[in-house]
Amino acid sequence: IVVIRFSWRDNYVVKVVKGISGDELRLENGNILVNNQIVKNSDDKAYSLDARGAKMLSLYIKDYKEHIPGNAYLLLGDNPSGSFDSTRFGLIDKSQIVGKVSKIKK
Secondary structure, three states, X not given: OEEEOOOOOOOOEEEXXXXXXXXXXXXEOOEXXXXXXXOEOXXXXXXXXXXXXXXXXXXXXXXXXXXXXXXXXXXXXXXXXXXXXHHXXXXXXXXXXXXXXXXXXX
């Protein structure tokens, strides 16, 4: 779990790293696959992309020949039906990561 910051946004964003540099990344039947495994959230539910999310992610997949490039990360929220995450803003460069979350209080 990491914290990221965008220059155009006032608040920090907390997301889960689901793919790292060198991982194979593709879409299949609306599901995100990393290294041939369907990506799931903390409740073991597969992410289900809408047309907008699938379009955004497919652009990155095509550009990088189905592999996450160096210093890039796939970040997803915990909501399997969509969130402000890589399906909206694309892959994140390592330089945009502010830090890691070490503990979450419930």
